Amino acid sequence: MIEAAELVKTFVILLAIIDPIGNLPVYISLTSDKTDAEHNSIIFKTCCASVAVLTFSFLFGKYIVVFFGIQMPAFKFIGGVFLIYIAFTMLTNSKTSYLLSEERDNNNDIAFMPLTFPLFIGPAAISSVIIQSNEFSLWSTKLISIAEFVLIGILIGISLKLANRILKFLGKTGIKFITQVMGLLLGSLAIGIIADALKILLPGLS
Numbered sequence: 001m002i003e004a005a006e007l008v009k010t011f012v013i014l015l016a017i018i019d020p021i022g023n024l025p026v027y028i029s030l031t032s033d034k035t036d037a038e039h040n041s042i043i044f045k046t047c048c049a050s051v052a053v054l055t056f057s058f059l060f061g062k063y064i065v066v067f068f069g070i071q072m073p074a075f076k077f078i079g080g081v082f083l084i085y086i087a088f089t090m091l092t093n094s095k096t097s098y099l100l101s102e103e104r105d106n107n108n109d110i111a112f113m114p115l116t117f118p119l120f121i122g123p124a125a126i127s128s129v130i131i132q133s134n135e136f137s138l139w140s141t142k143l144i145s146i147a148e149f150v151l152i153g154i155l156i157g158i159s160l161k162l163a164n165r166i167l168k169f170l171g172k173t174g175i176k177f178i179t180q181v182m183g184l185l186l187g188s189l190a191i192g193i194i195a196d197a198l199k200i201l202l203p204g205l206s
Contacts, residue, residue, distance in 0.1 A: 007141065009189065010132045011148045014054075016186040017086060017125045018152060020159035021166065022179035026119060028163055030110050043160045045111035046120065051153040053121045054129050055146055061130035072134050077197035079127035083190035086124045090183025093176055120156055131193065 031039060065075050129149075136142055159166065167175065 006135055007144055007148070010128070010135075010145070011151075013083075013128055013186060013189050014125060014132075014148070014152060015155070016182040016189070017083070017122075017128055018050075018120050018156065019090065019179055019182050020120070020156050021170070022090070022175055022182065023119055024159060024163045024167055024175065025172070027115065027160055028167065030115070042109075042111045042115065043157050045109070046115045046160065047153040047157040049112055049116040050121050050156055051149050053116065054125065054149040054152065057126045058129040058133045058142070058145060058149070061126065062133050065130060072131075073197045073200040075127075076131050076134075076193055077201060079131050080190045080194035080197060082124055082127055083193065084187055087183045087187030087190060090179050090186065093179065 031042060034042065062072070065072065129145075132145060133142070136145065170178070
């Protein structure tokens, strides 16, 4: 039951970080000159790359952290702080300002950069799944987590496929509202991550 609740919580955190709806204006601006075939190719590559990066980070990220001698409670603490920063930028509607370079090369494959990284699967999402991987020991639970990553990829694909319709339906105000709700939710969950890490790092506080 505890792991089931943890799976739901981590899925919500990841969805809030990635925020497929809130990132649609950036996607539309990056692909305004693309044909339908190019749109489909970009969407497919972005979905596959997103799932691949999340899965790799989930399976091997913890070992990379340990290799550099970083304690997981310390990583959870700094990860939680970074999630709060992302939540703050979502609440202030400034989370994508650093994603667009003034020097854009149209010959580059934007599916991998900047769409997959850092727009959808940035440092915050990677940190989140590494923290998540440390919470689960059973392979059955890990496989469910990977299935969640696939679901995230599908949701990204659907949102990108319907980007113009969603933007037209919700408008900029609606998308801003959804992003801010996601930011509020993410910030609240991030504080819980920091509190759990501090209980281990500073046992006198508990």
